[in-house]
Amino acid sequence: MEHVLKINGQEHRVDVDPDQPLLWAIRDAVGLTGTKYGCGVAQCGACTVHLNGVPVRSCQTFVEDAVGAEITTIEGIGDKVATAVQEAWADLDVPQCGYCQSGQIMSAAALLSETPKPTDADIDSAMSGNLCRCATYQRIRGAIHEAAKRLEA
Amino acid sequence: MLPKKLQAMNFAASESSVAPTLSRRGFLISAAATATGLAIGYQVLGAKASAGAAGGPLSPFASYVEISEDGVVTVLSSQFEMGQGAYHGLATLVVEELGANWDQVTVRGVSANNDLYGNLAWGGVAQGSGGSTSMATSWDRYRKAGAAAREMLIAAAAQSWGVPAAEISVKEGVVSHASGRSAGFGALVKAAASQPVPTDIALKAPSEWTEIGSESTKRYDRVGKTNGAQDFTIDVKLPGMLTAVMIHPPKFGATVAGFDAAEAKQIAGVHDVIAIPRGVAVVAKDMWTALKARDLVTVSWDESQAETRGIDEIFTEYRALAEQAPTAMARNDGDAAAAIGAAETVLEATYEFPFLAHAALEPLNAIAHRDADGVLNIYGGHQIPDLYHYIVSQVTETPMEQIRMVIMKTGGGFGRRAVGDGDVVAEAAMIARAIGYAAPVKVQWTRENDMRGGRYRPAYVHKMRAGLDKDGKLVGFENHIVGQSIVAGTPFEGLIQNGIDQTSVEGASNQPYAIPNVAVGLTTTDVKVPVLWWRAVGSTHTAYAVETFMDEIIEATGGDPVQYRLDLLKDHPRHAGVLKLAAEKAGYGKKALPEGHYHGVSVHESFASYVAEIAEVSVEGGEVVVHKVTAAVDVGTAINPDTIKAQVEGGVGFGLGSVLQEDLTLTQGAVDQGNYDSYMPLRIDQMPEIDVHIVESDAPPTGIGEPGLPPIGPAVANAVYRATGTRVRILPFAKGMVA
Incomplete structure (x- = not known):
């Protein structure tokens, strides 16, 4: 069944089941692979994308529910907040293996859009759904604070 | 991760017949004790080293560093990148000695040449990453490669400019002479590669280091890990590639008795459903189709040889064994039992450690693709590439030289990508063969496959005893460890x-403490x-x-x-x-x-x-x-x-x-x-x-x-x-x- 998905501002026609998880449509049908599969049950956050600016787990979002929405993936975030987050991530050398970091950055960018000056507790609360098996958490906290600081300046 | 003292490996195919399922004896890694330690048989796999055709010194350009004519410096890494920064570490050594600019540097994994890439911390007997040895094995090797490449670039510039080599310097990717002449690496590399390879390579003194020990150097690969650009095995796209998902035995040691895939095969996009020695593979056009079809496959299992104990039964057995004498002693200083027996105060404690999963974020995967030239390309997180190369050769009956290992960075490893039977790599090869190499095939484990796929940190019980004499001095220490061997079999x-x-x-x-009587024993369980x-x-x-x-x-x-x-x-x-x-x-x-x-x-x-x-x-x-x-x-x-x-x-x-x-x-x-x-x-x-x-x-x-x-x-x-x-x-x- 054909659906039109608007991803990163561009329309993609995909022929998939309406109940297919958005994750696999993005990765296999559209071919954007920055969004990662880690668990399939919304426990790790590696598949986080924005739906109309709100972070969602794409492994638990049906394609039919994403039709008509503005879908943003790691390849497409480029606003001021997201750019500040990505730059802080690189400057603090956050990634180790890097596999979870797309999802971490999507969650962090959403947090800073809502809460420009997050506390450690705000960060823990917003980011606890994103697992990092390399445990880069200390630097994730630091990079979010750093991005917040730069955005304020 | 592999132990540091991996002394001996021998992948030699000792059996002439090549079985479609793997014969463990075929790639037994053996160690023979001798008076001086361990003497080892090792057969190098794949192409032999290109150490100067006439037996001269090895060119760095043929082995550890590639420089393209547009100036890209590619460090050829013997070590595997699973997040720990090994690629960046090796690149640091090369950049330091070569005088490259970080912006021109990248790293690629290489294999199939043990003379070049064997892990020197393991005596050079095999290529692999483990036991936190990547920097130890690379310390001299990659610094020397960088320095040799620098000297050859300088020699090429000296020749071309007609100036003494001693007047030429290299810094941040630029070769320059006091006269004002300068060139990038790309412009010089062709001439550099044909310069004599220096035999007496002077490495920088620590006081001259600008990269080694620098607090400010950032990982070369960090940006690609913040914008989705970094590809892992799961992200590899090949034309016409199929995706396979696995149904593994529900208990360790069970095997497929039969399966019914009639309903699954009705799903559009399902290519095939096949049994391989490791389970049943559902092969489809993409991941979601394969997962949907997998739900419709029913498999019956032969559990006659399977492990059927639960964790409580296992620990009950371990606790009982811990109270008995160890079956082997790892250390015996003095007489711990006697010292503890005569002690004024005796302390005892029993510890229990569970099985642990690696649970890396990228679930295990591998890709097999026989290309138009008949070369079988195997993509994956190959932590022990030569072993996997051999395993693929065995399970596909393909000569080693027709197999190319493509080493991908992996989304976390923690030891899980270094496994003796090659598990998911073997599966990719088996499935590709079973579908007649009709298309490239990626095997992608689900999280559940990964969590239930075995290869855990073993469960252990430790029984400890210690004795203090009447002055409170620690006189005896006993430690009895009970659990499975990681390497047996x-x-x-x-x-x-x-x-x-x-x-x-x-x-x-x-353990380092100065105690007069120490006994450390082991009971290995089955x-x-x-x-x-x-x-x-x-x-x-x-x-x-x-x-x-x-x-x-x-x-x-x-x-x-x-x-x-x-x-x-x-x-x-x-x-x-x-x-x-x-x-x-x-x-x-x-x-x-x-x-x-x-x-x-x-x-x-x-x-x-x-x-x-x-x-x-x-x-x-x-x-x-x-x-x-x-x-x-x-x-x-x-x-x-x-x-x-x-x-x-x-x-x-x-x-x-x-x-x-x-x-x-x-x-x-x-x-x-x-x-x-x-x-x-x-x-x-x-x-x-x-x-x-x-x-x-x-x-x-x-x-x-x-x-x-x-x-x-x-x-x-x-x-x-x-x-x-x-x-x-x-x-x-x-x-x-x-x-």
């Missing part, structure tokens, strides 16, 4: 010497749950048992946890050095901690690196909260200080999750956990502040991928005791705090 079983699998006892058999090295291997449990039991002993003597250890570490200055530094930086015994906060201390050497950690902990409503960890590390020369800190931060987080709440259990042989909702690595809200200090040293570099992990469990446990009076001897804490 694998290509690495040559590591078992005199009945001792070193990976079971490391960290206990070499359980069919497949096990594997898991970040820091033996030290994941031995450090906990030794360092928490030592804390009990110190308490019984009335001593101080830091000073008492230091008193027994007089012959071990590097242990003592990190302990002193950590204590000083943590303000141990000096700084007033907040109400209800306590310090716990631990020090441990693993893989020739020394780490002390002091944890600041409180227990709130039964919940352990780790506020801060102060770590001091001695890794010899610190090549990338920031990477070292990152690895200690990560090692602490990885280890903390394991002691707090990771617990892989079985019921009647079936694994209970399937996903991160029931098997729970550490999350950000549990992550302490971590403060890492590096001991200044000019000793040769050792590794840091693993050594940051072992001290965290005992440091936290020792603090928890101070907070609660409870000695946690059953892990994880989620279980042991209430037991």
Whole structure:
């Protein structure tokens, strides 16, 4: 069944089941692979994308529910907040293996859009759904604070 | 990760017949004891080294560094990148000596030439990454490669410009002469490659280093890991590629008796459903189609040879064995039993350690693609590439030289990508062959496949005893370890010497404290749950048992946890050095901690690196909260200080999750956990502040991928005791705090 998905501002026609998880449509049908599969049950956050600016787990979002929405993936975030987050991530050398970091950055960018000056507790609360098996958490906290600081300046 | 002392490997195909299923005897890695140590048979796989055709010195350009005519410097890495920063570490060595600019540098994994890429920390017998050896094996090799390449670029420039080589310098990717002439590497590389290879290569003195030891260098690959550009095996796209998902046996040791895929094959896009020796594979046009079809396949299993015990039965057996005499001794100084028998005070404790899953974020995967030239390309996270190369050759009956291993960075490893039977790599090869190489095929395990796919940190029981004489002096120490061997029945079983699998006892058999009578024994158990090295291997449990039991002993003597250890570490200055530094930086015994906060201390050497950690902990409503960890590390020369800190931060987080709440259990042989909702690595809200200090040293570099992990469990446990009076001897804490 054909659906039109608007991803990163561009329309993609995909022929998939309406109940297919958005994750696999993005990765296999559209071919954007920055969004990662880690668990399939919304426990790790590696598949986080924005739906109309709100972070969602794409492994638990049906394609039919994403039709008509503005879908943003790691390849497409480029606003001021997201750019500040990505730059802080690189400057603090956050990634180790890097596999979870797309999802971490999507969650962090959403947090800073809502809460420009997050506390450690705000960060823990917003980011606890994103697992990092390399445990880069200390630097994730630091990079979010750093991005917040730069955005304020 | 592999043990440091991987002494011997022999992948030689000893059997002339090539079976479609794997013959373990075909790639037995063997070690033969001799008077001088271990003498080893090893057959190099694949193409032989291109060491100068006439036997001259090896060109760096044919082996370790590629420079393109547009100036891209590609470091050819013998070491595997799983997040620990090995690629960046090797690149640092090359950039330092070559004089390259970081913006022009990238790294690619290479294999199939053991003369070039064999791990020198393992005596060069095999290529592989493990035991935190990547910097040790590369230290001279990659610096020399960079320096040789620099000298050849200079020689080419000297020739071209007609000036003396001595007047030419190289800096940040530019070759220049005082006359003002300059050129990039790309413009010179063609001429450079035909220059004589220098034989006497002068390396920079430490005082000249600008990259090694630099605090400001950032990882070369960081940007691609913040914008989705970094590709892993899961992201590889090949024209017409199919995706396979696996149905594995529900119990270890079970095999496929039969299956019905009629309904699954009705699904549009399903290519085939096939049985291979490791289970049933559902092959489809994409992941979701394969997953949907998989739900419709029914498989009947032959469980006659399967492991059917649950975790309680396994621990019951282990506890009983722990009370008996060990079947082999790993260390026997003096007479520990007699000393403890005659002691004034005897302490005893039994520890239980669960199975642990690696649970890396990228579930296991591999791709097999026979291309138009008949070359079988195998993409994956190949931590031991030559072994996997051999396995693929065996299971596909393809000559070695027609197989190309494509080494991908992997989304976390922690030891799981170094497995003796090649598991997912073998599956990709088997499936590709079974579908007649009709298309490239990617095998992608689901999280549940990965969690239930075996290869865990083994479960262990430690029985400890110690004796203090009437003066309170520690006179005897016994440690009996009960659990499975990681290497038995694998290509690495040559590591078992005199009945001792070193990976079971490391960290206990070499515990450093000056005690007159020490006995460390081992009883190896027979359980069919497949096990594997898991970040820091033996030290994941031995450090906990030794360092928490030592804390009990110190308490019984009335001593101080830091000073008492230091008193027994007089012959071990590097242990003592990190302990002193950590204590000083943590303000141990000096700084007033907040109400209800306590310090716990631990020090441990693993893989020739020394780490002390002091944890600041409180227990709130039964919940352990780790506020801060102060770590001091001695890794010899610190090549990338920031990477070292990152690895200690990560090692602490990885280890903390394991002691707090990771617990892989079985019921009647079936694994209970399937996903991160029931098997729970550490999350950000549990992550302490971590403060890492590096001991200044000019000793040769050792590794840091693993050594940051072992001290965290005992440091936290020792603090928890101070907070609660409870000695946690059953892990994880989620279980042991209430037991």
